[in-house]
Amino acid sequence: MDDKTVMELARAAGLEKAARLFPDDVIAAARLAHTSAAGFTAPSEPAAEPWPPMSMRMP
Amino acid sequence: MTELHWLGVRSLSEAYATHRLSPVEVVQALLQRIERHDPGLNSFIRLDAADILAQAREAERAIVAGRSLGPLHGVPVGLKDMIDVAGVPTTCHSKVMLGHVARSDAAVVGRLRQAGAILFGKLACHEFGWGGHSWDLPFPLARNPWNRDHHPGGSSSGCAAAVAAGFLPLALGTDSGGSVRNPASSCGLVGLKPTYGLVSRRGAFPLAYTLDHIGPLARSVEDAALVLDAIAGHDAQDPGSTSGPARGAAADLQRGIAGLRVGFVRHFHEQDMVADPEMAAALEHVADVLRDEGATVTDCRLPPLGEFVGVNRTILLAEAWAVHAPWLREQPEDYGRIMRGRAMAGAFLSGGDYVQAQRRRLELMSAVDDVFRDVDVLLLASAMDPPCRIDDPAEEARTYARQARLPFNVTGHPAVVAMCGLTRTGLPLSVQFAGRAFDEATLMRVAAAYERATAWHTKHPPLD
Numbered sequence: 001m002d003d004k005t006v007m008e009l010a011r012a013a014g015l016e017k018a019a020r021l022f023p024d025d026v027i028a029a030a031r032l033a034h035t036s037a038a039g040f041t042a043p044s045e046p047a048a049e050p051w052p053p054m055s056m057r058m059p
Numbered sequence: 060m061t062e063l064h065w066l067g068v069r070s071l072s073e074a075y076a077t078h079r080l081s082p083v084e085v086v087q088a089l090l091q092r093i094e095r096h097d098p099g100l101n102s103f104i105r106l107d108a109a110d111i112l113a114q115a116r117e118a119e120r121a122i123v124a125g126r127s128l129g130p131l132h133g134v135p136v137g138l139k140d141m142i143d144v145a146g147v148p149t150t151c152h153s154k155v156m157l158g159h160v161a162r163s164d165a166a167v168v169g170r171l172r173q174a175g176a177i178l179f180g181k182l183a184c185h186e187f188g189w190g191g192h193s194w195d196l197p198f199p200l201a202r203n204p205w206n207r208d209h210h211p212g213g214s215s216s217g218c219a220a221a222v223a224a225g226f227l228p229l230a231l232g233t234d235s236g237g238s239v240r241n242p243a244s245s246c247g248l249v250g251l252k253p254t255y256g257l258v259s260r261r262g263a264f265p266l267a268y269t270l271d272h273i274g275p276l277a278r279s280v281e282d283a284a285l286v287l288d289a290i291a292g293h294d295a296q297d298p299g300s301t302s303g304p305a306r307g308a309a310a311d312l313q314r315g316i317a318g319l320r321v322g323f324v325r326h327f328h329e330q331d332m333v334a335d336p337e338m339a340a341a342l343e344h345v346a347d348v349l350r351d352e353g354a355t356v357t358d359c360r361l362p363p364l365g366e367f368v369g370v371n372r373t374i375l376l377a378e379a380w381a382v383h384a385p386w387l388r389e390q391p392e393d394y395g396r397i398m399r400g401r402a403m404a405g406a407f408l409s410g411g412d413y414v415q416a417q418r419r420r421l422e423l424m425s426a427v428d429d430v431f432r433d434v435d436v437l438l439l440a441s442a443m444d445p446p447c448r449i450d451d452p453a454e455e456a457r458t459y460a461r462q463a464r465l466p467f468n469v470t471g472h473p474a475v476v477a478m479c480g481l482t483r484t485g486l487p488l489s490v491q492f493a494g495r496a497f498d499e500a501t502l503m504r505v506a507a508a509y510e511r512a513t514a515w516h517t518k519h520p521p522l523d
Contacts, residue, residue, distance in 0.1 A: 029407060040373070051420045
């Protein structure tokens with residue numbers, strides 16, 4: 001993702017002030033998000049559930 | 060005779076019961092020690108001596124009158140400044156929270172009060188439990204008592220500095236990716252992250268809802284176990300809370316480990332993240348000690364460490380963004396630079412990224428549970444490196460992620476660290492043990508056996 005796109009996404013997320021005052025931090029944040037989400041293997045089994053599961057309590 | 064400031068829970072409790080010491084004497088001595096040494100360590104954010112002495116007098120009166128509430132009665136416990144005490148500021152070591160005063164006690168604080176503990180001040184931390192060692196925060200950074208030029212670890216940095224320095228026997232920290240165990244490792248302490256749900260998180264400022272834990276830092280395994288037993292229990296107001304196990308963490312400390320099966324997770328520090336040679340050698344020695352104590356130690360494999368890292372980071376980024384987005388939009392300048400950069404990252408994740416991480420998490424939990432069919436406890440690295448210099452941000456950045464603690468925030472299994480050596484330069488080395496969910500008794504049994512066999516816990520930093 002290029003820096004221009006990062007800034008557009010930041011503004012869309014309501015981070016206009018941060019994008020204006022701390023552009024380097026915003027770009028670093030976007031890179032951190034990318035490396036984190038790319039850092040694990042997504043389950044290939046479509047039925048694999050997330051944790052924690054939806055659960056109900058007795059009224 | 061052990062100096063008063065190094066006494067643990069059992070020694071203090073016995074001394075109170077036999078009137079050889081009083082809680083007032085103890086807190087006065089600790090306050091003097093703090094006054095003398097803390098200006099160089101910065102472990103405390105808030106210390107109200109008058110309130111502490113009032114609590115100590117009340118404890119003294121009750122104990123003298125034969126109304127002891129148990130082993131923690133009259134024992135000082137410090138709190139990371141992310142844990143609420145009614146009427147007292149909770150700052151999370153951040154400018155963002157400077158005006159915040161807690162309206163009620165955290166659940167763990169309520170349980171400490173019921174046990175008669177003396178609430179002994181609020182301790183420094185990384186900003187919101189995640190911001191690293193930032194120099195642009197409203198309070199100074201805690202330093203490592205073993206060498207003030209070195210990092211004390213984090214994020215419960217003040218907790219570890221204070222307990223290691225002999226300012227307090229105990230402290231409570233929070234742990235979402237290793238934040239109790241990291242500073243405990245760096246400062247040569249015992250640091251325990253309990254099973255997820257065993258200790259209520261109500262009243263601790265959230266970092267990441269499904270990763271957050273509260274746990275003790277102490278100078279011995281027994282002290283950590285006694286605190287856990289005091290603060291564990293179901294809390295209907297914490298949606299993640301569960302009923303605790305029948306056996307407490309301190310139940311089996313003296314049983315020894317003959318016949319127990321220990322799985323040595325070598326690939327974490329030999330392949331996935333190659334550890335510093337001194338750290339690797341110390342872990343080998345731990346395995347030898349456990350064999351000498353009668354345990355069977357065999358190599359075992361978990362999923363690659365990087366898988367846990369990716370899942371932990373993705374969940375943490377997403378959940379922390381949910382917490383901090385309003386402030387990051389309105390007042391980003393009030394954050395330290397490190398926390399600001401990390402907390403904004405969740406804005407760049409998708410909902411799908413978060414769900415995929417939580418789906419992978421369930422697989423990782425199952426994989427760890429599978430390993431526990433064949434072993435009782437895991438032996439593995441905590442940090443891959445000794446504590447780095449506090450004035451070396453490049454080295455801090457390099458070593459920050461080189462750790463094997465966060466897998467158990469992902470899976471929720473209990474894990475404890477304990478000192479297992481000193482580097483050639485006199486800095487602590489640490490080992491980590493992990494156990495089955497809700498089996499803190501066996502986990503602490505192994506840690507206690509190791510502690511008895513080696514006595515690293517009797518080593519203290521050269522402050523005096």
